[in-house]
Amino acid sequence: MARKYGKHGPREDVYDEPDSEEEASPPPDCWLCGRPCGETVVWHHPVPKSRGGRDTVPMHPICQNMVITTFTNSELQRYGLDGGLLRLDPRIEKFVAWVSNKEPDFNAALGKKAKR
Ligand SMILES: [Zn+2]
Numbered sequence: 769m770a771r772k773y774g775k776h777g778p779r780e781d782v783y784d785e786p787d788s789e790e791e792a793s794p795p796p797d798c799w800l801c802g803r804p805c806g807e808t809v810v811w812h813h814p815v816p817k818s819r820g821g822r823d824t825v826p827m828h829p830i831c832q833n834m835v836i837t838t839f840t841n842s843e844l845q846r847y848g849l850d851g852g853l854l855r856l857d858p859r860i861e862k863f864v865a866w867v868s869n870k871e872p873d874f875n876a877a878l879g880k881k882a883k884r
Pocket of ligand 1: 800
């Protein structure tokens, strides 16, 4: 009398595959201040669209706000895609130093300038 032990049920070794959740790609770095962007990424035209600019760069909303309230379209066109040139401006330099301690999603009214 041989007893068989063990069950012979169909057995599948199925790997519990971890759902490969696609990690959201890390936020891009802000063109102006160089910090990673927060939840809101603004795609800014360094050269204003009205001046033929096509390229866009990632920015914090507050940084874009700073740029467009600080410079005129003509100036922006002149600076072009080089954010480093903008940071040479003392106003931007000061702003970047100030904003660098803030949360990525920090935003604030910078004070509106009258329309030109
Ligand atoms: Zn920024």
